[in-house]
Amino acid sequence: MYYNNNTIVFYNGKWLKANELMVSPYSQTMHYGSGVFEGIRSYSTPDGTRIFKSEEHYERLLFSAKKMHMKVNYSVEEFTRLTYLLLEKNNLENAYIRPLVFAGANMSLTPTDEVNVLLCAWEWGKYLGNGSLDVMISSYQRPNPKSCYVEAKVTGHYVNSILATTEAKQKGFDEALLLDMNGNVAEGPGANFFFEKEGTLFTSPLGNILPGITRATMFELCEELGIRIVEKYFTAEDVKGADSAFFTGTAAEVAEINSLDRVPFKLKWEDSLGSLLQRKYLRRVAFNEFGNFSLV
Numbered sequence: 362m363y364y365n366n367n368t369i370v371f372y373n374g375k376w377l378k379a380n381e382l383m384v385s386p387y388s389q390t391m392h393y394g395s396g397v398f399e400g401i402r403s404y405s406t407p408d409g410t411r412i413f414k415s416e417e418h419y420e421r422l423l424f425s426a427k428k429m430h431m432k433v434n435y436s437v438e439e440f441t442r443l444t445y446l447l448l449e450k451n452n453l454e455n456a457y458i459r460p461l462v463f464a465g466a467n468m469s470l471t472p473t474d475e476v477n478v479l480l481c482a483w484e485w486g487k488y489l490g491n492g493s494l495d496v497m498i499s500s501y502q503r504p505n506p507k508s509c510y511v512e513a514k515v516t517g518h519y520v521n522s523i524l525a526t527t528e529a530k531q532k533g534f535d536e537a538l539l540l541d542m543n544g545n546v547a548e549g550p551g552a553n554f555f556f557e558k559e560g561t562l563f564t565s566p567l568g569n570i571l572p573g574i575t576r577a578t579m580f581e582l583c584e585e586l587g588i589r590i591v592e593k594y595f596t597a598e599d600v601k602g603a604d605s606a607f608f609t610g611t612a613a614e615v616a617e618i619n620s621l622d623r624v625p626f627k628l629k630w631e632d633s634l635g636s637l638l639q640r641k642y643l644r645r646v647a648f649n650e651f652g653n654f655s656l657v
C-alpha cells in the first residue's frame with residue numbers, strides 16, 4: 362500500500378528504491394521512540410502539484426528535532442525542494458508526504474550523533490474515512506506536557522495515540538477524543554478538535570496539544586469568514602449535545618463528527634460551521650487559493 366518495487370525515497374542524501382533501504386536494527390528510535398516526523402499533503406492544483414504549507418511543516422520538523430537533541434543538516438528550503446523532487450520521481454500529485462528523522466545505533470538513553478533523514482510519499486485517501494465519525498472519550502489521557510514536549514511531533518508520543526484509537530475501535534467507535542491531565546478535552550489521537558455552540562467555535566488552547574497546522578488554517582479561514590473562534594479549556598460535558606464538532610489535521614483535513622459517547626450533535630452536518638470550513642479548506646488546497654503554497 363505504501364510502496365512498491367518502483368517507489369523512490371530520499372535517504373541521507375541519496376535517492377534509493379524503498380525496498381532497498383537498510384536501517385540499523387539498533388536504531389535508538391526503533392527501540393525507544395526518539396524520532397521526529399511530519400505528515401504533509403500535496404494537491405493537484407490548476408497551477409500544478411503544490412505542497413500545502415511546506416514551510417510550516419518543515420519548521421515544525423526542525424523544532425521537533427531540536428527538542429529531541431537531533432541535529433538535522435537540511436534547511437526548510439532544501440526540504441521543500443527535495444519534497445518536490447520526491448513527488449516528481451514517484452509521479453505523485455495528490456500525495457501524503459512523510460519526512461522521518463531517526464537516530465542511529467544507540468542503546469543508551471543519550472542523544473546520538475548519527476541522525477538519519479528519510480522522505481517518502483504515497484497516495485492516501487481521507488484519513489478518517491468519508492462518513493461521519495462516532496467518537497468516544499478515551500480512557501487514555503494525552504501525555505502530560507511535563508513528561509515530554511507535546512508540541513513536538515515525536516514518534517514515541519504515538520504509542521498513546523495507537524492505544525486510544527485501538528480502544529475506540531474495539532468498543533465500536535470510529536475514533537477517540539482524549540482529555541488532558543486536568544480532565545479537559547485536549548485533542549484526537551492524530552487531529553485537533555473543534556466544536557460549535559450557538560454560532561461560535563471552540564477549541565482547546567495550546568499547551569497540552571500538538572499545535573496543528575490545519576488548526577492554524579481554521580483560524581485563518583474563520584477570520585476571513587467572520588466566524589468567532591474561542592480558545593479555552595472545556596470538558597467532555599460541555600461538548601456533548603453541542604451543535605456540531607469536527608477534527609482537523611493534515612491527513613484528516615476537516616472530518617465531521619456525528620456523536621460523542623453516543624450523544625449526537627444537534628445540527629445536520631451540512632448546516633454546521635464545520636461543513637462550511639470543510640468546503641472552504643478543500644477549495645483552498647485544491648485550487649491553490651492560499652498564498653502560502655511554497656515553491657522553490
Ligand code: PMP
Pocket residue numbers: 400548549550551552553570571572573574575576609610611612
Ligand atoms: N494532533 C495530533 C496528535 C496529531 O498527530 C496531528 C497530526 N499531525 C494533529 C493534531 C494535527 O496537526 P496538523 O494539522 O499539523 O496535521
